[in-house]
Amino acid sequence: MNPLMSDREIISTFKYVSRMKQEFMLSELRDYLKEEASLQQIHQILSPLLFDMGTDIITENDDYRIVRASPSRQMTLSEEEIKKNEKFFGSAAVSRKLERLIEQYIEKKTSKSWDDPQTLDKIRKAIRMQKASYWSEGSSRNISYEKGYSVLGYLAYQFPVYFIQFQYLLYEMAKDGLLKTRMKILDVGSGPGTIPLALVDMYNRLDDHKAEIYSVELFDENVEAYNFLVPQYAAIKSNITVKEPIRADVSKLDIKKLPDNIDLMVFSNVLNEIKDMSLEEKAGLVKSMAEKLSQDGNIVIIEPADKTNSTELRRLTIMLKKMGVRIYSPCTFLWSGECSLENCWSFGQKKDIKTTRLMETLAQCDEPYRYINTDIKYSYAILRKDKLAKHFIDMSAKSKFARLSQIEKHNKKRINVICSVMSGDLGDEKYKLFRVCDGTSKKAVYTVIPSHNLSEDNEVLTKAPYGSIIKIFNVLVKYNEANDSYNLLVGKGTIIESQYVDENETDDYN
Numbered sequence: 001m002n003p004l005m006s007d008r009e010i011i012s013t014f015k016y017v018s019r020m021k022q023e024f025m026l027s028e029l030r031d032y033l034k035e036e037a038s039l040q041q042i043h044q045i046l047s048p049l050l051f052d053m054g055t056d057i058i059t060e061n062d063d064y065r066i067v068r069a070s071p072s073r074q075m076t077l078s079e080e081e082i083k084k085n086e087k088f089f090g091s092a093a094v095s096r097k098l099e100r101l102i103e104q105y106i107e108k109k110t111s112k113s114w115d116d117p118q119t120l121d122k123i124r125k126a127i128r129m130q131k132a133s134y135w136s137e138g139s140s141r142n143i144s145y146e147k148g149y150s151v152l153g154y155l156a157y158q159f160p161v162y163f164i165q166f167q168y169l170l171y172e173m174a175k176d177g178l179l180k181t182r183m184k185i186l187d188v189g190s191g192p193g194t195i196p197l198a199l200v201d202m203y204n205r206l207d208d209h210k211a212e213i214y215s216v217e218l219f220d221e222n223v224e225a226y227n228f229l230v231p232q233y234a235a236i237k238s239n240i241t242v243k244e245p246i247r248a249d250v251s252k253l254d255i256k257k258l259p260d261n262i263d264l265m266v267f268s269n270v271l272n273e274i275k276d277m278s279l280e281e282k283a284g285l286v287k288s289m290a291e292k293l294s295q296d297g298n299i300v301i302i303e304p305a306d307k308t309n310s311t312e313l314r315r316l317t318i319m320l321k322k323m324g325v326r327i328y329s330p331c332t333f334l335w336s337g338e339c340s341l342e343n344c345w346s347f348g349q350k351k352d353i354k355t356t357r358l359m360e361t362l363a364q365c366d367e368p369y370r371y372i373n374t375d376i377k378y379s380y381a382i383l384r385k386d387k388l389a390k391h392f393i394d395m396s397a398k399s400k401f402a403r404l405s406q407i408e409k410h411n412k413k414r415i416n417v418i419c420s421v422m423s424g425d426l427g428d429e430k431y432k433l434f435r436v437c438d439g440t441s442k443k444a445v446y447t448v449i450p451s452h453n454l455s456e457d458n459e460v461l462t463k464a465p466y467g468s469i470i471k472i473f474n475v476l477v478k479y480n481e482a483n484d485s486y487n488l489l490v491g492k493g494t495i496i497e498s499q500y501v502d503e504n505e506t507d508d509y510n
């Protein structure tokens, strides 16, 4: 091809042909070009643009079939799709096919059987080291994936939980109508491909929706695992296209080079690992990346549920809110004014996942508990550029409720409160304890139901999904000096209402 022949000619010719024909082979384009160009050159130029031009590409022998796609619309789940997903979440597990792919990856990396005793010992060691660096604070917290075994340890221990927890979020987003039938997705800090693998798994239980997945990852060892696992797993669903990960430090990435019109941007367990960046700088990074988001796109940030990471995530999202990136969930701002709670520790919980065969085999040792990781607890935020929020409350109905920012004025008095449920049950057999928030609290507020007062009038709280809105009538306010927090003590005359308790919900806080 003449170097002077511009990409523009190829693009405009493609647009012309794709308007004329519903379906054609990419090689046919050469007949319309003024100058010679190889099929590979044409493919290279067009490949990043095809999705936005509303076409799908299917590899066929040495050529590519181009098919005009149906326009993207809001994804609405059919009864059948809901049934399949509820069944899956009833006993969520990594599929046998994916377990096997991970085992094969271990075999590829070690040239030994995945359950070779020496290999298992090395994976155990990698898990112990990774856990130690996870829980260390400050400069000693240096999580690296430079060594092959650290990725194998991650796949064995952290991966299964992160893989399932993202599917819970994705399912909730699908039910809320946040997903589209055709989506461009960017996964930042992909690791071995947890999010793309979770997407493929979930799409397997959905109708024929299209997705194109991009990712950014820092370490070669992770990219290698990604390149082994993701394309093979995605092959089960031809409607998902996976792009080769961009090997880069996201903090130094030229954002202009990322694709435009991203529908879903995911930061799963990554922002807390980015070194040498303050929280303000991380917020600046997310804000600048949001420029690549489509107008109705979503950003999902997930972090571990421990106090440090969880409270940092809340601070980050409040910073982003001030910068104009809005929070869809789980926080609901029921009143005007800014959230000023310095340490908001809030996370969702779901039912334990099933162990994988690899986890069980690793646990066949003196300290089995060190290698079993099945509980799902995570902090997350869904952010958007528009004003859409998960819950909207009619202002006129709010007058009979007290704002939690004013709670100190009501100490030892009975009040009515409208708020979101911001935790699972944090209590014990003597009382049930739930964090609640209305977006104005200056101090943490908990609703406490002593077990002898648990009744039909208030048990709805124990079933209310994380982030959902409840109304509490006639509840006693008590300042808790030891914790510098407030308790809303549920008594015999207290009534709790929830509009959001759904018997089919898969939320499980126990």
Ligand SMILES: C[S@@+](CC[C@H](N)C(=O)[O-])C[C@H]1O[C@@H](n2cnc3c(N)ncnc32)[C@H](O)[C@@H]1O
Pocket: 145, 159, 162, 188, 189, 190, 191, 192, 193, 194, 195, 216, 217, 218, 219, 222, 248, 249, 250, 251, 267, 268, 269, 270, 273, 274, 275
């Ligand atoms: C805990 S893993 C999470 C992987 C995956 N997102 C998940 O949820 O399982 C964190 C990932 O972020 C990557 N990462 C850390 N700092 C990064 C940076 N500055 N740029 C790109 N990736 C980074 C790490 O290499 C690692 O793969």
